Amino acid sequence: MDSATSRGRGRRLAIVLVALASAAMLLLGACGGGDKKTDDTKAASPASTAKSGGSGGEEVKVKLTEYKFDTPMTSFASGKAYKIEATNAGVMEHNLHVFKKGERDESKAVAKIPTADLGAGKSASTTMTLPAAGDYEFVCTVPGHEQLGMKLDIKAT
Ligand SMILES: [Cu+2]
Incomplete structure (x- = not known):
């Protein structure tokens, strides 16, 4: 027990x-x-x-003047981020929008600097990633500027 x-x-x-x-x-x-x-x-x-x-990617310095864009490169790798540093070296206000070629709807811009009226002597930057290989453009959307030549063909490969 x-x-x-x-x-x-x-x-x-x-x-x-x-x-x-x-x-x-x-x-x-x-x-x-x-x-x-x-x-x-x-x-x-x-x-x-x-x-x-x-x-932020590789930095690309783009110069804005009347009425053109000066950039050290116009061919970019698709899917890669570039830091676009826009400097207004002109005397008027400008801006920089990146569009798929032919697109002008600003809401569909691939990239744009955060101001629509970058003053003379000012700089602004944005990150640009071109989504796919193809043709794109830098465009200044200040009224009349594109017509005066302020656009530039760029491409993504
Ligand atoms: Cu302009």
């Missing part, structure tokens, strides 16, 4: 210990998982920061 009782007590103690051990492991596991999530988040932010820093 005595030995049976103590064996039963022992078994119960063992079950309790196993239960405690499992609970402890669950807790540790949960904490571990939490830490992992934190690490993932931490790991993700520098990566996305690097990506958005990278999306």
Whole structure:
């Protein structure tokens, strides 16, 4: 009787210990998982920061004058981000919109500097990513400027 009782007590103690051990492991596991999530988040932010820093891309300085664009390059890689730095070296207000060739709906511009009237001597920049290979244009949408020649064919390859 005595030995049976103590064996039963022992078994119960063992079950309790196993239960405690499992609970402890669950807790540790949960904490571990939490830490992992934190690490993932931490790991993700520098990566996305690097990506958005990278999306600034190669810098292209474009000079705006009456009535033309001067750019060191007119051929771009599609899908690649370029930082377009527009400087108004003229005497009138200008702007720079990037359109798919023939498009003039400003809401469909591929890119544009954040001001529609960049003053003489001022600079503004934007990030341009030409979505696919094809023909595009730099256009100044100040009334009359395109007609006076202020547009430039560019292309994406
Ligand atoms: Cu203009």
